[in-house]
Amino acid sequence: MTAQITVTEGGLPHNTLMIYGLVGSLVLVYLTYLNTVTGTQLFSFFGGLGAIAALIWGSDTIKRLCSYGIGTGVPSAGLLAFGSGVIAMLLATRFGIASPIVALVLGFVIGAILGYIANNILAMKIPVMIQSIAELGAVGAMVMIGFSAMATGSFTFDALSAVPVTVLGATVNSFESSLIGGSLLAAIFMLGGIALQHGFNACLGPSEQQDRTLMLTAEVGFLSMIMVAIFSYVYLDLFAVLVSIVVSVIGWYYTYDQYIALSKRDAAAWLDSKPIVEPEGH
Structure with missing residues (x-):
């Protein structure tokens, strides 16, 4: 028997957030295809915005899953999301323009399998386990493909x-210099994982509020987006990189400012609280 021990009332229903995150991440990642249509790289930043849409959805999923008191489940759920998501994302990239949709579907499938194993074979017996891990697999896949599209x-x-490189006057394709071969995909893995799990991990407790938690997730997501924008200089032209950095910094500043305001709001609600008096003799 598993008891749900952390519940926050109010805010958007989880299924509503899931729809917003799913549709938003897909649409925004697909907007990076404007690079191909226009022959430029200016629209790469949309991939980062798509990743943040998925992160917000995933943060609420982690809250829903970990509210069943699984302790260290916040970081483990985040890493499980990206462990399954990176598999889905890499397989999906072979499908050309359909890659984001395939990544989403494969993420759901791989996550559902892992959720079934955790719930029925490892006997964790958490009612929302299978659905939540399936969602997190999809979230991980969309964050990975979004940040990858932003970088390249x-x-x-x-x-x-x-990526094409020039060697002795000849242009050849280099695997070692690519996002995958150069291990920058591993950096994206960690940047996304931190952004996904930090929001609820930092805000959980009796005063946790959905808007503050998700705002923190978005803020850390934009921090990750700044880092992706910086190392995208390896693959994109300078102007496209500057556009990505400006969008990322503006997004980070706004979400940071909003998070501080929400933190002050919630802190003020505890001003009149009284300390818990311990019984005498204990």
Whole structure:
């Protein structure tokens, strides 16, 4: 028997947030395809925004799952999301323009399998386990493909696995310099994982509020987006990189300012609280 021990009333229903995050991340990641249509790299930043939409959805999923008192489940759920998500994302990039949709579907499937194993074989017996891990697999896949598209300007396997370099006057494709071969995908893994799990991990407790938690998730997501924008200079032209940095910094400043305001609001609600008096003799 598992008891749900942390419940926050109010805010948007989880299924509503899931729809917003799912549709928003798909649409925003697909907007990076404007790079191909226009022959530029200016629209790469949309991939980062798509990743943040998925992170907000995933943060609420982690809250829903970990409200059943699984202790260290916040970081483990976040890493499980990206462990399954990176598999889905890499497989999906072979499907060209359909890659984001395939990544989403594969993320759900892989996550559901892992959720079933955790709930029925490892006997965790958490009512929302299978659905939550399935969602987190999809979230991980969308964050990975979103940040990857932001870094390289594309979400296809060719763009992520090889980049043209000049050697002795000849242009050849280099795997070692690519996002995957150069291990920058591992950096995206960690940047996304931290952003996904930090929001609820930092805000959980009796005064946790959905808007503050999700605002913190978005703020850390924009911090991660800044880092992705910086190392996208390896693959994008300078102007596209500057556009990504400006969008990321503006997003970070706004969400940070809002998070501080929400923190002050919630802190003020505890001003008149009284200390818990311990019984004498104990």
